[in-house]
Amino acid sequence: MDITAALEALRAVRVLEAIASGDLTTRQLDMLGYRDAGSWTRLADVYFGPTRHRRLQEAARRAGADLSLDALRVVERHTRKLLPGAAVTPWELRVELCALRGTVAEIDRQAAARVRELNRAVDDAETKAYGRRSVKGGKNTDALGLRTITMTGPERHITALLAHLRPTAEKLRRADPRLSHEQALFDAVFATGTGPAGPVPPVPLVVATVPDGVRLLRREGDDTLFGLSDGTTMTGTALVEQIMADHHYVGLYDPVEGPVDLYRSRRTASTKQRILLAGESLLCEGPECTTPADECEVHHLTAWSQGGDTNVKNLTMVCRVHNARNDDDPHAPPRNGRLERRPGGVVFLPPDGGPPRTNRHPLRRLSARGLLNA
Ligand SMILES: [Zn+2]
Structure with a gap:
């Protein structure tokens, strides 16, 4: 295929048709390096998915046949800003906006002006817009x-x-x-x-690795018990005292098992787990997510409903959105994918069975997990 034909094939409608028909899977796109393809799948749903407005859907595809994916994304963004009760329906607006031509910036400005004009005429426009x-x-x-x-x-x-x-x-x-x-x-x-x-003021969290020759035995009351290669045992408190004395929090992470325990002068069980988990990832575990761990929810990797425990090994920090999207039942047909703890950290298993993915945000290098894997 020469470059002209390749660019021709990259027109939004043709790419979306290939996605909708299954000729092009998110896994293939991922392997080709198109990491933003998630929004293409949503567009494919709009332009080729089931709708009660098939005639207008087809008209929009015809009108937008020349548009690039970037231009179509702009059309979609403005269509979603149309208020209920406007003089045209969202599908009629799509057909109209798909007929716009020019650079993406020009289409953006023309579409914004058109939707503003339509919204201005809506009764109660101000109250409806206030929701946004x-x-x-x-x-x-x-x-x-x-x-x-x-x-x-x-x-x-x-x-x-x-x-x-x-x-x-x-x-x-x-x-x-x-x-x-x-x-x-x-x-x-x-x-x-x-x-x-x-x-x-920030509270420093010191990351400590479980030393060689020390093996994780079991939890005992409020502490963790370790087996030493000389045949004796030692509590986590004693182990951490040996590692260092006067830091505020010392989080102990096992390279395989993940977070082990957190030590400080006075212990509070639940905040202790939160701090230990937040330090492990610093951000939500959702790939590409930028939500800081402090704003995340504690997520059960094996769901509570599936018999999952509330111990740190089964927990991780995930934002509200990714927590809600996670497929909690590993035996049900995959919908959005699920998080799982593997040796080396928590991974995201995509719904199409593709290779596990992790959040590759640069900040992750500074997390306990990043420091241990470095
Ligand atoms: Zn997230």
């Missing part, structure tokens, strides 16, 4: 060590918030003329009385 208010992001650190949050809300809320911050920002700029308007607004958010308190 959000603060998003704040989870990814860029090369400068900065994070960005995006706040979305009705015009008057955002204007009111900025109006509230502006006097403080202007006072700060008068005191320091080198401050830009944007910098001063940021400072105003954190100025006394108007915003959140400063950052919470």
Whole structure:
């Protein structure tokens, strides 16, 4: 196939048809390196999946035959912003937006303007739009060590918030003329009385490996018992005292078994498990997920309903979304895939039986698991 034919074959509708018909599986896409193909599968569902609007679905495919996957993704994003009660249905809008031509940025702007126009005419548009208010992001650190949050809300809320911050920002700029308007607004958010308190001091967690010649025996009461190669036994407390004395938390991780136990001066069983598990992964175990472990839920790898215990070996930190999506019954037909603990860490088993995947976020290198596997 020459390059022109290859690009021709990459048109959104042709790729989505291949996905919908099963000619192209997510596993194949994964092996070809298309790691963002999850959104293609969702698009294939929309444009080729079952619907009560077959005629309009076909019309949308015809209108969008020339569009790239990026352009079709933009069309879909704007279609989802159409409010209920608009003059056209979502399917009629799709047909209309699929007929747009230009660069992806041009299609993006034209589609936004069209949907805004339609939404403006909807009764109660403001109340309906209010449901979409959000603060998003704040989870990814860029090369400068900065994070960005995006706040979305009705015009008057955002204007009111900025109006509230502006006097403080202007006072700060008068005191320091080198401050830009944007910098001063940021400072105003954190100025006394108007915003959140400063950052919470971090608690260091020290990762310790179970030394050679020491074997994990069993849990005994609130502690873990280890067998030593000289035939004696030792509690985890004594073992950790030997490793180091005055760190706040010492988490003990076994390279094969995973988290073993956590030690500190005063013990609290459940927070102890949370800290030990959070330190193991630092982030949700869902591949590509960026939710920090502190915001995650404790997930039972073998579900409670399947007889899974609440011991650390059977637990891991997973965000609310990935916890809800996990296939808890390993014998049921796979739907979304499931997490499993293997030697070396927790892995995600995709629903199509493809190779196990892990969360490869760069931060993971600093987790207990990352340090042990390094
Ligand atoms: Zn997640």
